Amino acid sequence: MQRKRVLILTSEFPPQPGGIGTHAYQLAHHLQEASHTVTVIADERSDSGVEEAKFDNTLIFKVQRIVKRRLRVLMYFKRLCLLFKYLPSNEIVIASGKFPLWVVAFASLFYKRQYMAVLHGSEVNFTQSLLNRSIRVSLQRFTTLVAVSHFTKSLVQDHHDAVVVIPNGIPVRQFEAQAILPKDLKGYPKLITVGNVTERKGQLNVIRQLPELIKAYPELHYHCVGLPTQRDAFEAEASLLGVLEHVSFHGRVSDMELRSFLNESDIFVMLSSPTSTGDVEGFGIAILEANAMGLPAIGALGCGIEDAIEDFKSGRLIAYDDLVAFKTSIEELITQNARYKENARSWALKHDWAVIVNRYIAVFEK
Structure with a gap:
């Protein structure tokens, strides 16, 4: 043209x-x-x-x-x-x-x-x-x-x-070319969310379900990477729920550090929910970035994340507050890890x- x-x-x-x-x-x-x-x-x-x-x-x-x-x-x-x-x-x-x-x-x-x-x-x-x-x-x-x-x-x-x-x-080549630095992240399974620590991104929705998830996975750890906008409030909630030792807020990191965090995690999670002002997740680029490194995702229905995850292939789509679906999705992505990793990479290439x-x-x- x-x-x-x-x-x-x-x-x-x-x-x-x-x-x-x-x-x-x-x-x-x-x-x-x-x-x-x-x-x-x-x-x-x-x-x-x-x-x-x-x-x-x-x-x-x-x-x-x-x-x-x-x-x-x-x-x-x-x-x-x-x-x-x-x-x-x-x-x-x-x-x-x-x-x-x-x-x-x-x-x-x-x-x-x-x-x-x-x-x-x-x-x-x-x-x-x-x-x-x-x-x-x-x-x-x-x-x-x-x-x-x-x-x-x-x-x-x-x-x-x-x-x-x-x-x-996403620029797929950028994720394939970056050197990986060892982070030695704690926990198994290691859940990760990348994004501004806010109500919309859904970190609090994950934290609120941790008490029950930990019963099934005692070593589970949730890693939050991104601007710590509402970190204090979310830490306070985690403390009240008795799960603070299972949550880490890492703040904003460099691109290379981000690849390292994704490389050592097991499941990407984005249980976004709309705010009272109408702020809503329109897509979820961070999900595709995780997919490019072979990391499958669990994301919320009812927002743009539905276009960012190929359900039952690159990850799972669930209601952001459905504890049963969250727990079964974690189990599915762990037990069928090889298949989900391959599908996640293929899905990222299409984007x-x-x-x-x-x-x-x-x-x-x-």
Whole structure:
């Protein structure tokens, strides 16, 4: 196809963690590798900006950062300024994340371009009616809506005909090439969740079921890797339940350390559940990353995780609070480990970004 100039406005971007940012980075990288010209507009999220500057210098595409400010309104204004600066010279504009949807929808009133919104889940599931309505109005300004899962698509039924489902992807080669450092993780079986320690990611749902699971597996240990946002509250709950010695919070780790954690774990777990504000798991990239290293997963029904796990093959799908199903799934994945490991790797290969990016390019061509 003809080379395109693509502008991506995203609410998250590496090196800080986050699924939306990981998606935006991989999309930008693989579009640039496919000979398109990509520019990304993203926030600085560290206090100094040094971490972002070092990261941006390694990229094959251009990144424009919005400097972190105490007054958020100044950052909002800067986003608009940068968008209007780069919009005239780009043919395709992609918005990823809540605020970018509003900003790009506004900009579309002034420039006729091909506008694409990537929908992850939470940004189209607000329980607050005014926020929800503002998003629905914004979506009408986009040429194409890409949902990262069929669950996310179901959240925008009023735009159903305009929605294309393109699942999240992972750079499979990156997981195969990384050296593994020994971690010597405790426990058997070793359960692991990778993600921000929050209500949505489901760590607390796992902790609440540990008292019964430990009766069947006395040496079981649950490892939580990711930003420790609600760590104190979750540790307090584990202490009240008498299972604190079976839980470890490791905080944010490097990419190489993450591979080591996954390599030494037995089962990946993500029992996500929606929050009172409508925050919901739209897919679960971390599940595919674990699969790429041969780690099968147990994930929650009723959210985008249903697209991230091939039930009875790469792992099991269960209700997030179904203790009986959780216990039997652990037993199944342990006793049939070889089969699940092989299927998990095969499932991850189907989601390699080298494959997924072609589906975005096909949308451009239309």
